[in-house]
Amino acid sequence: MIPKISTLSGYLHEYQKSLANPVGFWSNIAETFYWRKPWTKTLEWDFKDPKVTWFKDGKLNITENIFERHLFLRGNQTALIWEPNNPDEAHRSYTYRELYEEVNKFAGVLRSLGVQKGDRVAIYLPMIPELAIAMLACARIGAIHSIVFAGFSAKALAERNNDAQAKILITADGGYRGNKIIPLKETSDEALQMSQSIEKVIVVKRTGQDVNMDKKRDVWWHDLMKNAPQKAPAEIMDAEDTLFILYTSGSTGKPKGVLHTTGGYMVYAAYTFKNVFQYRPNDIYFCAADIGWITGHSYIIYGPLLEGATTIMFEGIPTYPQPDRYWQIIEKHQVNQFYTSPTAIRALLAQGETWVDKYEMNSLRVLGTVGEPINEEAWHWYHDHVGKGRCPIVDTWWQTETGGIMISPLAGIIPTKPAYATLPLPGIRPVIVDNDGNKIYGKNVEGNLCIEFPWPGMARSLWGNHERYKQAYFSTFPGLYFTGDGVKRDEDGYYRILGRIDDVINVSGHRLGTAEIENALNEHPLVAESAVVGMPHPIKGQGIYAYVVAPDKPDNLDDELRNSLVKAVAKLISPIAKPDQIQFVSGLPKTRSGKIMRRILRKIVEGSTDFGDTSTLTNPEIVEELTEGYRKLNIDDK
Numbered sequence: 001m002i003p004k005i006s007t008l009s010g011y012l013h014e015y016q017k018s019l020a021n022p023v024g025f026w027s028n029i030a031e032t033f034y035w036r037k038p039w040t041k042t043l044e045w046d047f048k049d050p051k052v053t054w055f056k057d058g059k060l061n062i063t064e065n066i067f068e069r070h071l072f073l074r075g076n077q078t079a080l081i082w083e084p085n086n087p088d089e090a091h092r093s094y095t096y097r098e099l100y101e102e103v104n105k106f107a108g109v110l111r112s113l114g115v116q117k118g119d120r121v122a123i124y125l126p127m128i129p130e131l132a133i134a135m136l137a138c139a140r141i142g143a144i145h146s147i148v149f150a151g152f153s154a155k156a157l158a159e160r161n162n163d164a165q166a167k168i169l170i171t172a173d174g175g176y177r178g179n180k181i182i183p184l185k186e187t188s189d190e191a192l193q194m195s196q197s198i199e200k201v202i203v204v205k206r207t208g209q210d211v212n213m214d215k216k217r218d219v220w221w222h223d224l225m226k227n228a229p230q231k232a233p234a235e236i237m238d239a240e241d242t243l244f245i246l247y248t249s250g251s252t253g254k255p256k257g258v259l260h261t262t263g264g265y266m267v268y269a270a271y272t273f274k275n276v277f278q279y280r281p282n283d284i285y286f287c288a289a290d291i292g293w294i295t296g297h298s299y300i301i302y303g304p305l306l307e308g309a310t311t312i313m314f315e316g317i318p319t320y321p322q323p324d325r326y327w328q329i330i331e332k333h334q335v336n337q338f339y340t341s342p343t344a345i346r347a348l349l350a351q352g353e354t355w356v357d358k359y360e361m362n363s364l365r366v367l368g369t370v371g372e373p374i375n376e377e378a379w380h381w382y383h384d385h386v387g388k389g390r391c392p393i394v395d396t397w398w399q400t401e402t403g404g405i406m407i408s409p410l411a412g413i414i415p416t417k418p419a420y421a422t423l424p425l426p427g428i429r430p431v432i433v434d435n436d437g438n439k440i441y442g443k444n445v446e447g448n449l450c451i452e453f454p455w456p457g458m459a460r461s462l463w464g465n466h467e468r469y470k471q472a473y474f475s476t477f478p479g480l481y482f483t484g485d486g487v488k489r490d491e492d493g494y495y496r497i498l499g500r501i502d503d504v505i506n507v508s509g510h511r512l513g514t515a516e517i518e519n520a521l522n523e524h525p526l527v528a529e530s531a532v533v534g535m536p537h538p539i540k541g542q543g544i545y546a547y548v549v550a551p552d553k554p555d556n557l558d559d560e561l562r563n564s565l566v567k568a569v570a571k572l573i574s575p576i577a578k579p580d581q582i583q584f585v586s587g588l589p590k591t592r593s594g595k596i597m598r599r600i601l602r603k604i605v606e607g608s609t610d611f612g613d614t615s616t617l618t619n620p621e622i623v624e625e626l627t628e629g630y631r632k633l634n635i636d637d638k
């Protein structure tokens with residue numbers, strides 16, 4: 001069994017142990033898993049020319065650690081509870097044995113279609129059980145899954161499939177989301193026009209809507225499963241073989257294929273799940289994220305199932321049919337741990353207290369948040385109204401690249417403080433550096449958050465582009481992993497995450513690159529240039545503010561152009577990337593080398609006039625125009 005920390009002194013002891021002897025610390029944890037062949041060396045690493053190897057030469061399959069390792073003890077225990085979008089539809093449950101059988105069958109299907117170890121399989125599915133089955137089936141046969149969030153556009157899907165050179169696409173006819181139906185097959189067809197590598201498309205029937213099926217290319221999931229072999233032996237993987245890639249936004253326009261490997265990711269996802277949430281046997285755990293993001297990978301599927309937990313997968317949204325859907329699910333399934341995002345909490349808070357106060361939710365023991373900084377008001381509301389003052393909140397800081405939670409309270413063990421992620425997990429060594437890369441020690445300090453020592457769950461590369469991996473994470477502060485976040489360490493040594501300090505914005509907990517939104521805006525024939533920044537937003541955390549230079553725009557067409565730009569972004573990226581505000585400007589503040597001075601653009605939308613040194617601008621007069629324009633849109637009009 002994975003070691004479990006149960007007291008504050010236990011945490012301090014484990015943390016010290018992990019500093020003094022990281023190799024011994026992680027070996028002890030890794031030994032609790034099922035390895036086909038033990039590793040020969042626990043850790044080799046280099047953060048200069050970045051290369052990290054955990055559990056060298058170890059052989060395993062992660063699905064044997066989910067299934068074979070648990071079947072004897074808990075074959076009949078519920079592994080997965082699927083709760084549909086519409087509460088009138090029946091929920092579905094899978095025991096460990098049933099899920100194992102489905103995964104085996106689908107693994108056999110993939111093999112029969114010629115999928116081999118190392119091939120990439122793109123998954124573009126709504127939150128239905130087939131998504132869990134498909135990803136685990138990939139892991140079973142050593143195929144690399146690349147899950148694309150079902151809210152992404154055809155272009156975004158095609159771009160990811162092309163970069164990954166995916167061979168198979170798994171999608172559905174459509175997906176339910178609140179009162180909307182998302183035409184996934186139609187969007188997939190459009191994406192397939194833009195990508196060549198996909199040979200076969202497997203289509204799950206969910207909504208039953210009419211879809212186009214290409215006779216040579218497209219096959220129904222249920223047809224394939226009818227004749228599937230019952231058993232698919234697990235592919236034996238090296239600890240450092242790729243388990244999956246997951247695309248995320250960076251500071252340039254092109255999404256990055258974050259690459260996670262088998263052994264280290266497994267150990268880290270399971271260890272952090274058990275300790276942060278203090279999961280106990282027979283607990284019911286509910287993470288409301290989407291599996292299209294890393295939170296769903298690590299804390300709906302891999303972490304919980306590796307620990308033999310019962311995990312809930314929810315198809316819908318918190319406000320459908322009414323804004324008490326989460327509370328309903330918590331009571332219906334007697335949920336013990338609930339994990340969601342600050343955006344969801346703020347949105348539900350805005351609906352008023354009566355929706356949540358009706359529910360007792362006595363089963364709840366732990367609440368979690370992830371994805372963005374949580375403001376104190378939302379923290380207190382979550383604590384008082386959802387947790388009824390009884391449940392500790394774990395504010396978990398981590399990233400797609402970290403694979404699992406890095407800085408967080410352990411529920412009920414580390415005293416919490418609103419808006420603080422508190423302390424690093426054992427094995428994690430955060431450092432704060434100033435802009436010149438000097439480490440800042442002591443308390444009450446602020447700076448750039450870096451990690452100075454490897455951990456098993458860290459991303460090993462970016463798909464097909466190791467140089468970009470080095471550039472993005474290891475070159476800003478040589479010798480350190482740079483997170484892109486600003487952070488404060490207070491008088492108790494607690495960490496508070498201040499948000500991104502690069503050109504990445506965090507909208508409703510979704511990570512977006514400003515450059516990708518700018519690229520989408522710039523495709524419009526009337527747009528010469530644009531610059532996008534995050535602006536404070538009461539619900540979404542950050543909203544999207546776009547400064548757009550459109551010199552040939554007719555004067556009376558501002559609103560029309562705004563509308564078509566918003567539509568274009570939704571179409572080219574996703575509705576989640578739609579600008580909240582567009583300001584037409586005659587130019588952007590630029591330095592002599594032609595670089596946009598984004599600091600100024602950010603200050604304006606924060607309502608600040610403290611622009612710092614603007615002497616290097618070639619067009620300093622533009623600042624006043626932008627500030628005035630912002631005022632007109634935001635202050636004078638309201």
Ligand code: WT7
Nearest residue numbers: 370371372373395396397398399400497500511
């Ligand atoms: C960025 C990573 C990790 C799963 C979801 C997001 C921000 C994440 C917190 C938190 C403040 C947070 C950071 C980070 N973030 N968790 N608890 N408090 N900020 O994954 O899309 O890779 O985004 O989300 O800015 O760098 P992601």
